[in-house]
Amino acid sequence: MNELLSFEFKKIAGKRFNMVVVLCSILLTAILFWLPVKQYIVLTLEGKQVQGREAISLEKKYENQYAGELTENKVKIDIEDYQALFENKENLSLDKDEKTLNKKAASRYLYPYIPYWKLINGVYLEPNIYDSNYTRIAKISTENGIEFYNTRIEKVKKMLNQTYCDSNYSEKEKNFWISRVEDTKEPIIFGYHAGWLLLFYCLELLLVAILAICICITPIFSGEYQSGADSLILATRYGKSKLIRAKVKAAFLFGTIIFALHVLVAIIILLSGFGTNGFSLPLQVLNATIPYNFTMLQAVVVCVITDFLVMFGMISLILLMSANMNSSLPTMAVALFILLLPMFFGYSETNGIWNHILTLLPATAMQPVWPDDYNCFVSYSVFGKIFDVVSIRIIVYVILPIICVPLAGVVFKRHQVK
Amino acid sequence: MIYRVKLELENITMIFGQKQAVKDVNVILHHGIYGLLGANGAGKTTLMKMVCGVLQPSNGNILYNGKNIVKIDEEYRGELGYLPQNFGYYPDFSAQDFMYYMAALKGIEKNKARKKTQELLEQVNLRDDAKKKIRTFSGGMRQRLGIAQALLNEPSILVLDEPTAGLDPKERMKFRNIIEKFSMEKIVILSTHIVSDIDYIADTVLMMKQGKFILNMPTKDAIDLMKGKVWNVVVQSSEIEKVSKKYRVINIQKRKDEKISLRIISDTEPMEGVQMLQPSLEDLYLYHFQEVNLDE
Numbered sequence: 186m187n188e189l190l191s192f193e194f195k196k197i198a199g200k201r202f203n204m205v206v207v208l209c210s211i212l213l214t215a216i217l218f219w220l221p222v223k224q225y226i227v228l229t230l231e232g233k234q235v236q237g238r239e240a241i242s243l244e245k246k247y248e249n250q251y252a253g254e255l256t257e258n259k260v261k262i263d264i265e266d267y268q269a270l271f272e273n274k275e276n277l278s279l280d281k282d283e284k285t286l287n288k289k290a291a292s293r294y295l296y297p298y299i300p301y302w303k304l305i306n307g308v309y310l311e312p313n314i315y316d317s318n319y320t321r322i323a324k325i326s327t328e329n330g331i332e333f334y335n336t337r338i339e340k341v342k343k344m345l346n347q348t349y350c351d352s353n354y355s356e357k358e359k360n361f362w363i364s365r366v367e368d369t370k371e372p373i374i375f376g377y378h379a380g381w382l383l384l385f386y387c388l389e390l391l392l393v394a395i396l397a398i399c400i401c402i403t404p405i406f407s408g409e410y411q412s413g414a415d416s417l418i419l420a421t422r423y424g425k426s427k428l429i430r431a432k433v434k435a436a437f438l439f440g441t442i443i444f445a446l447h448v449l450v451a452i453i454i455l456l457s458g459f460g461t462n463g464f465s466l467p468l469q470v471l472n473a474t475i476p477y478n479f480t481m482l483q484a485v486v487v488c489v490i491t492d493f494l495v496m497f498g499m500i501s502l503i504l505l506m507s508a509n510m511n512s513s514l515p516t517m518a519v520a521l522f523i524l525l526l527p528m529f530f531g532y533s534e535t536n537g538i539w540n541h542i543l544t545l546l547p548a549t550a551m552q553p554v555w556p557d558d559y560n561c562f563v564s565y566s567v568f569g570k571i572f573d574v575v576s577i578r579i580i581v582y583v584i585l586p587i588i589c590v591p592l593a594g595v596v597f598k599r600h601q602v603k
Numbered sequence: 604m605i606y607r608v609k610l611e612l613e614n615i616t617m618i619f620g621q622k623q624a625v626k627d628v629n630v631i632l633h634h635g636i637y638g639l640l641g642a643n644g645a646g647k648t649t650l651m652k653m654v655c656g657v658l659q660p661s662n663g664n665i666l667y668n669g670k671n672i673v674k675i676d677e678e679y680r681g682e683l684g685y686l687p688q689n690f691g692y693y694p695d696f697s698a699q700d701f702m703y704y705m706a707a708l709k710g711i712e713k714n715k716a717r718k719k720t721q722e723l724l725e726q727v728n729l730r731d732d733a734k735k736k737i738r739t740f741s742g743g744m745r746q747r748l749g750i751a752q753a754l755l756n757e758p759s760i761l762v763l764d765e766p767t768a769g770l771d772p773k774e775r776m777k778f779r780n781i782i783e784k785f786s787m788e789k790i791v792i793l794s795t796h797i798v799s800d801i802d803y804i805a806d807t808v809l810m811m812k813q814g815k816f817i818l819n820m821p822t823k824d825a826i827d828l829m830k831g832k833v834w835n836v837v838v839q840s841s842e843i844e845k846v847s848k849k850y851r852v853i854n855i856q857k858r859k860d861e862k863i864s865l866r867i868i869s870d871t872e873p874m875e876g877v878q879m880l881q882p883s884l885e886d887l888y889l890y891h892f893q894e895v896n897l898d899e
Contacts, residue, residue: 188707192700199695412691417749420655421708422681422756428708602657602687603619 193435203401210397218451222458232292247297248377312344337473352537361571365476380459381481385553394447399520406507416602494582501589508596615663626814638805639794646814684758694738709756723751742769802884829882
C-alpha cells in the first residue's frame with residue numbers, strides 16, 4: 186500500500202474515538218438485524234403464536250406448500266380450492282356482511298399462506314384498494330380461465346392511467362413501465378423467501394453505518410486546519426498533490442471496509458436466521474406487478490451496490506465540506522441533516538417534484554423500492570429518456586463523487602493558513 | 604559571487620481585511636542564517652507563511668533562484684523545511700511514524716527516510732522516545748520533533764518560527780549547533796523572541812516593525828549601530844524612577860555598595876560620569892521595540 190495512503194488510513198482508523206464509533210455502529214447493526222430473527226412470529230394451524238427460529242422453520246414449511254411455477258392452471262386450481270372454502274358455511278364468519286373466513290378457517294387455510302394469497306389476490310385487486318381479508322379471489326369467475334398474467338398487466342395499465350394529485354405518468358413513461366412489466370419472466374416461481382423480504386425491509390438500517398463512517402472521516406481536512414497541522418503539511422513537497430489523493434483514497438477505503446463489514450454482519454445475521462432459500466426466486470413473488478426482472482439475490486445485490494454508492498456520495502460530500510470548514514462540528518451537523526432529512530419530511534400528496542427529489546436523498550435512496558407498489562414505478566425523464574428510480578439513484582450517487590472530490594481537492598490546495 | 608540558493612521577495616504585501624500585516628517587503632536572501640526580529644504582530648509569522656507558500660501574498664512575488672514559487676510549486680516546496688509556530692501534531696502517531704509520514708510528504712525514498720529519521724531523532728535527543736506516542740510528549744519534546752522534521756529533506760531553505768520556544772538552555776545550545784552545522788550553502792530564516800539565539804548564530808539580522816523591514820544587515824554591523832548608545836549609569840535607588848522617565852532603561856542591577864547600576868540606551872551621553880558599554884543585539888532590539896513613555 187502506498188505509504189501516504191497507509192498513514193492517512195491510520196489517521197482515520199487509529200483514532201480511539203473512531204474505533205468506539207465503529208464498534209458501536211457494528212454492534213447496533215448486529216442487534217437491528219438480529220431482532221427480526223428473534224421477533225419473527227408465525228401462527229400455527231391451531232392459531233397459536235410461535236416466535237424466533239421455530240416460527241421461521243414453520244414459515245418455510247408453509248411457503249413451500251405452494252412452491253413451484255405459478256402457471257395459469259396451477260393458480261386456477263388454487264383459486265378454486267380457495268373459493269371452495271367459502272362454500273362451506275362452517276368456514277365463514279357470521280358477524281360480517283361480506284363472506285369472510287372465520288378465525289378457525291383463516292388460521293388453517295389463510296394466515297399460514299398469506300404471502301401466497303397476498304400475491305394471487307393482489308393481482309385481481311383494483312389499484313389503491315387494500316383487501317385485508319383476501320376475499321377478492323373468492324369472487325372471481327374461473328370458468329373461462331383466470332387470466333392471471335394478463336390481469337397483472339391490466340392492473341399496471343390502470344395504475345399508470347390513474348390521475349394523481351402529485352404527478353401523472355407521461356405516455357412515454359406509461360409505455361416504458363408497461364414494457365418493463367411485460368418483459369418480466371413468466372410463469373412466476375413461488376417459494377419460501379422470508380429472509381430476502383426481511384432484508385429488503387431492513388437494508389435501510391445500514392444508514393447507521395454511513396452515519397458512523399461520516400463521523401469518522403469528518404475531520405479529514407478540517408482536522409488539519411483545526412489542529413494547526415495544515416501549515417506543516419501544506420509546506421511539504423506533496424502536501425498539495427499526493428497528500429490530497431491519499432486522503433481521498435483513505436476516506437473511500439475506510440468507508441468501503443467499514444461499510445462492507447456492516448453489510449456482512451447484517452446479511453449474515455439475518456440470513457443465518459432465515460436461511461438463503463429463495464435467492465433464485467423472482468422479485469414478483471412479492472408482488473406480481475413489480476417491473477424489475479431480478480431474482481431476490483440480484484435485487485439484494487442491486488440494493489447493496491446502491492447503498493455503497495450512497496455511502497460514497499456521502500463521503501464525497503463530507504470531503505468537500507471538510508475542506509471548506511475550519512472545524513469538524515459544522516461538517517458533522519450538515520452531514521447529519523442531509524442523512525436524516527427524509528425522516529422529518531415525508532412524501533407529499535400534491536408535490537411530485539418534491540417526491541422525486543426525496544426518493545433520491547440518502548436515507549430514502551437506501552430503501553429498496555420493490556416491496557412498495559408505487560415506489561416501484563417512480564421514473565425520471567432525463568433529456569427525453571426515461572430512467573427507473575433504481576438507475577437514477579445509481580447515476581446520482583456516481584455523479585456526486587465525480588463533482589465533489591475534485592472540488593474538495595481544489596479547496597484544500599488553495600487553503601490559506603492565516 | 605555565485606550563490607547556490609537565492610530567495611527574492613518582491614513587493615510582498617499581505618492584507619487581512621482592513622489591516623496591512625506585511626507592507627511592500629523587498630529583500631534578497633542568499634545562503635546564511637537570517638535572524639528575523641520584531642515585536643508581536645510585526646508581521647514575522649505572516650511573512651514566513653508566505654515564504655513557505657501556505658499563505659498567498661495579497662501582492663508581490665517570491666522568486667526561488669529566479670523562478671516564481673507559485674509556478675515551480677512542488678519543486679520549490681521540495682527545497683523547503685518549515686517549522687511553524689504552534690504547529691499541529693498527530694497525537695496517535697509515534698515520533699518515528701510522524702517522521703516517516705513527513706518524509707513521505709516530502710517525497711523522501713523509504714530507506715533514506717528511515718536512516719535520516721534515526722539520525723535526526725538522535726540529534727534532537729529523541730532516539731529513546733522514537734516509539735512513544737506524541738500525545739505523551741512534553742512541549743519541549745514536540746518542539747524538538749518539529750525541528751527534526753524540518754531538517755528531514757535537507758532543505759535549501761529552512762524556515763523556523765520560534766524554534767527555541769519551550770527548549771531549556773541546554774537544548775537551545777544543541778539546537779544552535781545543529782542549525783550552524785546545517786546552514787552551509789543554505790538559507791535559514793529564524794524568528795525568535797530569544798534575541799541571544801540570533802546573536803549567537805545569525806549572520807544577518809532582519810528587523811521588522813509594523814509589517815516593514817527596518818533593518819537588514821550583518822549581525823555584527825547591526826550591533827555596531829548601537830555603539831555609543833549604551834551606557835552604564837550608577838544611581839541611588841530613589842533616582843531610578845527619575846532616570847527611567849528620561850531614558851530607555853534596559854537593565855537594573857543592584858551593586859554591593861547599595862547603589863543601583865542601570866543599563867540605559869541614549870543617542871547622546873546621558874549625564875556626566877557615565878560609562879559607555881559594549882552593545883549587544885538585545886540592546887538593538889530594545890532600542891527599537893521597548894515601549895516606553897519618555898519625558899521630552
